[in-house]
Amino acid sequence: MNKKVVCFGELLLRLSPALNRQWIHDASMPVFVGGAELNVATALARWKVLVEYSTALPDNYLTREICEHLEQQHISTRPVHFSGERIGTYYLPQGTDLKNGGVIYDRAYSSFGMLRPGMIDWDEVLKDARWFHFSAISPALTEQVAAVCREGAAAAAAKGITVSIDLNHRARLWQYxxxxxxxxxxxxxxxxxxxxxxxxxxxxxxxxxxxxIHLHGSQEDFLAHASRTALALHKQYPKVKTVANTFRFDQGDGGILYYASLDTGGQQYHSTRLVASTIVDKVGSGDCFMAGLIYGLYHGHNPQEVIETAAAAAFGKLMEKGDATRQDMETIKKRISAHG
Incomplete structure (x- = not known):
């Protein structure tokens, strides 16, 4: 039985300077190995799901150290395509998130960005796969990379493999x-x-x-809107069976309100409201939600359990520093119980 989840996307190095010139004074800047799809893979591996990571990286010592690190995290790097000359990076000041104006991308001519249709052997990448995941970040890079994503999704669909996408929108990337x-x-x-x-x-x-809707919407209004969005997606894309929508709102001085919905089988399910007075890091919360969603669907959990798990995982990631979660599934389940 096919069991592996294959996550396809660009591995990125996040450089996270402390502002007010502190990074200059310290001659130091933290570096995190990440990327949306890798964050998903990291979470799934922590939760004992067989996962492989497909990307393109240059053949050099940095790549070898990164691959060794991923293998230690129980993420198979078997499908990595070695080509090109550089690893993509981005700068994100500490305490901000990717939707803020503070992000600076440095991804031009990266190995992943130089991918072209026909370069990846999808039969090999998708060998023994049960699930193929990618995100909207990759097609935002170049039209050629979008074609590679289409090639991979089409190959997976043709093999009867479940295909998922995160519609993460990064307006600054769509420049071609x-x-x-x-x-x-x-x-x-x-x-x-x-x-x-x-x-x-x-x-x-x-x-x-x-x-x-953000001017007057209550939770009921937002959830109703999510159902309309899901219905429109189902009608426009008949293959789509499951639609999840997340809602994250800043509250007070550094707090957060979080909940999510799942529309499947003609019904909507929504998570418990999750509230925190302070958070640590917004980066990777959506990726953690996606991982939780895949985890629940992969294991055949009921829809309410699926959405509670995904939301609790994402909420927990807000309390962690770095790109990928370090939560185990027991911690996430305890959070679900604690919030009722």
């Missing part, structure tokens, strides 16, 4: 002259599971969104 809603639909048509939020579905797929 194509609007997201002209690229993404031809990728989502191969997907069984779609995760995102009502605003990303609008920006990436043209699904209607109420532009003023």
């Amino acid at each position: 002259g194509k609007k997201p809603d002209t690229i993404m639909p031809s990728l989502v048509e191969y997907c069984d599971v779609v995760m995102g939020n009502i605003w990303a579905a609008n920006a990436l797929l043209g699904i209607p969104v109420d532009p003023e």
